[in-house]
Amino acid sequence: MTTAKRPSRTDKLQRLFELAATQAGYFTAVQAHALGYSARSLVHHVAAGHFEREGRGFYRLVGVPADPHEDVVAAWLKNASRGAVVSHLTALTLYDLAPSRSREIHLTLPRERRPRTAQSTAGVAVHTTTLPLRRDEIRSRFGVRVTSPARTLADAADLGTDPSVVIEATGRALASGLVSPNELQAAVKRRSVRVQQLVARAIAESRARA
Numbered sequence: 001m002t003t004a005k006r007p008s009r010t011d012k013l014q015r016l017f018e019l020a021a022t023q024a025g026y027f028t029a030v031q032a033h034a035l036g037y038s039a040r041s042l043v044h045h046v047a048a049g050h051f052e053r054e055g056r057g058f059y060r061l062v063g064v065p066a067d068p069h070e071d072v073v074a075a076w077l078k079n080a081s082r083g084a085v086v087s088h089l090t091a092l093t094l095y096d097l098a099p100s101r102s103r104e105i106h107l108t109l110p111r112e113r114r115p116r117t118a119q120s121t122a123g124v125a126v127h128t129t130t131l132p133l134r135r136d137e138i139r140s141r142f143g144v145r146v147t148s149p150a151r152t153l154a155d156a157a158d159l160g161t162d163p164s165v166v167i168e169a170t171g172r173a174l175a176s177g178l179v180s181p182n183e184l185q186a187a188v189k190r191r192s193v194r195v196q197q198l199v200a201r202a203i204a205e206s207r208a209r210a
Helices: 009-021 029-034 039-047 070-082 088-094 149-159 163-176 181-187 193-209
Strands: 026-028 051-055 058-061 105-110 124-129 138-141 144-147
Touching: 009 026, 009 058, 026 029, 026 070, 029 039, 029 058, 039 051, 058 070, 070 105, 070 144, 088 105, 088 144, 088 149, 144 149, 149 163, 149 181, 149 193, 163 181, 163 193, 181 193
Parallel strands: 105 124
Antiparallel strands: 026 058, 051 058, 138 144
């Protein structure tokens, strides 16, 4: 019976770097353990200056270049195990549909998995849902799970975002092919009349400008 070869220190570091590079340099203790790092080795690497401890069970690999959305990645990764998805105004920015980032980072989580402590949600606007997001309502962007363009626009409108921002974002999404009018209409089908009317107006204005 052959014994599986244990990965070398170089192999483990390479795998960790490849993972962290997709997450703006961040990684969790759970992810590190899966790659062969023990709790003791994590402490060692922090003391040696290889890793930075950013919070309980949360680290950043030293040397990974800064990312313009690294705060979003960090906030999402801290809550990824809870089923978090970047959403609302933050998702608009990740799709380049909003002129500027909101101060808070918006995440949507299943209601029953909402964090009970403030540590995981500092600087985060948490939205909850009782209905699991469908596969077609989730995308991957900048290494995080984010609501689809149609769901993002519907959520932004539902949140009470300035109508001019929603209209402008919708126009950009339609013009770039990120979303179709049918997808938008389906996304707001079960929303309030106010949201449906706002999205219908946005679609109409986009068509008028085309």
